[in-house]
Amino acid sequence: MSKSQIGVYGLGTMGSALALNMADHGFDVAVTNRETDWIAGFMAEAGDLAGKLHPYDKLKDFVAGLATPRIILFMIPSGKPMDMMIESIAPLLEAGDTIIDGGNADFHATRRRAQTLQAQDLHFVGMGVSGGEKGARFGPSMMVGGTAHSWQQLRPILRRIAARFEGDPCVDHLGPDGAGHFVKTVHNGIEYADMQVIAEVYGLLRNGAAWTPAQIGEMFERWDRGPLKSYLVEITGKALQYDDPVTGHPMVDVIKDAAGQKGTGRWTVVEAVRMGQSANMIEAAVGARSWSSEKDTRQQAQAILGGARSAIDADADTLAEAFLASRVLCYAQGFRILAAASVEYDWTLDFARIAEIWRAGCIIRSALLDDISEAFRGDLPAGQLILAPKFAEMLARTVPALRQVVASAVHGGHAVPAMSAALAWYDTMRQGFGTANIIQAQRDFFGHHGFERLGEEGKHHGPWWD
Numbered sequence: 001m002s003k004s005q006i007g008v009y010g011l012g013t014m015g016s017a018l019a020l021n022m023a024d025h026g027f028d029v030a031v032t033n034r035e036t037d038w039i040a041g042f043m044a045e046a047g048d049l050a051g052k053l054h055p056y057d058k059l060k061d062f063v064a065g066l067a068t069p070r071i072i073l074f075m076i077p078s079g080k081p082m083d084m085m086i087e088s089i090a091p092l093l094e095a096g097d098t099i100i101d102g103g104n105a106d107f108h109a110t111r112r113r114a115q116t117l118q119a120q121d122l123h124f125v126g127m128g129v130s131g132g133e134k135g136a137r138f139g140p141s142m143m144v145g146g147t148a149h150s151w152q153q154l155r156p157i158l159r160r161i162a163a164r165f166e167g168d169p170c171v172d173h174l175g176p177d178g179a180g181h182f183v184k185t186v187h188n189g190i191e192y193a194d195m196q197v198i199a200e201v202y203g204l205l206r207n208g209a210a211w212t213p214a215q216i217g218e219m220f221e222r223w224d225r226g227p228l229k230s231y232l233v234e235i236t237g238k239a240l241q242y243d244d245p246v247t248g249h250p251m252v253d254v255i256k257d258a259a260g261q262k263g264t265g266r267w268t269v270v271e272a273v274r275m276g277q278s279a280n281m282i283e284a285a286v287g288a289r290s291w292s293s294e295k296d297t298r299q300q301a302q303a304i305l306g307g308a309r310s311a312i313d314a315d316a317d318t319l320a321e322a323f324l325a326s327r328v329l330c331y332a333q334g335f336r337i338l339a340a341a342s343v344e345y346d347w348t349l350d351f352a353r354i355a356e357i358w359r360a361g362c363i364i365r366s367a368l369l370d371d372i373s374e375a376f377r378g379d380l381p382a383g384q385l386i387l388a389p390k391f392a393e394m395l396a397r398t399v400p401a402l403r404q405v406v407a408s409a410v411h412g413g414h415a416v417p418a419m420s421a422a423l424a425w426y427d428t429m430r431q432g433f434g435t436a437n438i439i440q441a442q443r444d445f446f447g448h449h450g451f452e453r454l455g456e457e458g459k460h461h462g463p464w465w466d
Ligand SMILES: NC(=O)C1=CN([C@@H]2O[C@H](COP(=O)(O)OP(=O)(O)OC[C@H]3O[C@@H](n4cnc5c(N)ncnc54)[C@H](OP(=O)(O)O)[C@@H]3O)[C@@H](O)[C@H]2O)C=CC1
Pocket: 009, 010, 011, 012, 013, 014, 015, 033, 034, 035, 036, 038, 075, 076, 077, 078, 080, 081, 085, 102, 103, 104, 105, 129, 130, 131, 132, 133
């Protein structure tokens, strides 16, 4: 039997879909899984593609079944499982082989793993994969971090299996070691904030305008045909129009309002803060998921504090404009974190290319990303997306609606943490003179920390020390 061009370890949701995608594109793929009983079921479901999939029960046979230099993609949980698998497989590999972690990994771990394996002449790629199961099966967006050697090996396969935007494969080599996983982490941070804004829009219409889920779903469906077009709007529109087969109620009404989170949103916030950045929309979205999980407390609080909310003063068109403003600000915050990391880790990330590979296949794909890539390819004042002429104009047009929606929500007792954060950031950034002079006065007053005077170099103290 000829050797396989790539091996996939981990036949869960993502690994099996990616293996099938590769086989579908004519690649010979060696496959294996921790629980080996699972492999036969996977092969049985592969149908016509089974001929391109080569199953192995033993790790050493799986490795021996691969053409050299080998490429092995792991689709398993990040953290300890990945370290344990590296420990098991590395002794079976040879110089020049590449291990890929396609899971959602902490990029610090990816950097560490790349360094450790480099000492053994092995290459380690941290690859962000987005698009969920369907994306993995029919075309994901992939963010690759690793050596040029690995990219040369991987490029022909990844470009074939990736999603395409007008023919352009949504995959690229973004930098060394942790760059790909970092970009995927920020992708997920943006995902969190965009999802939260959608949830807030839903909440305002449901609780502040008495719309039914189906009506809101139809509205999202309409929005998906305009400037708000995006995968998340599309699926929310669909989900809202489903009924529960058990009770007959709208499906969303029987889903517990406690959101899960696996860590990437939180990592985005932690990394942003660590680099002296703030992405307050993503912080708000992560916080909102945490608050959502405190269901018992919220129920008690409603009984004690009261949960009254009044009608909102904003129609659907105003909400659409507010959503568009929020989305622009959300992407802008994500790209600021990428810019900070690019400097911190010396990655020279290509922001236009990142926007381009997010245009199809991934969860945050949206109509805006084409404009974003264009803005990064053009003359961008201070490198800030919100200052690109097209986005500055879009914000000037849509922020009044965001202001009306946030004001009305606040007045009516509706929580809109992500949209409020968007507005706070926008209003902060458009003031050349803010209020941090007061913070500096306070710091100097209590701690003799000193401050800069306007237009003067050096450290000064206030008259309160005279
Ligand atoms: N689901 C999604 O939408 C996305 C997921 N990801 C990431 O992809 C990775 C895989 O996710 P997904 O496919 O959804 O997960 P699943 O739970 O569907 O599959 C997990 C896979 O990992 C294997 N596994 C679990 N623990 C270990 C271990 N200790 N050692 C070896 N193998 C192990 C499982 O093997 P076994 O069958 O033996 O349990 C299984 O093959 C994760 O890192 C996830 O964050 C990335 C993008 C999207």
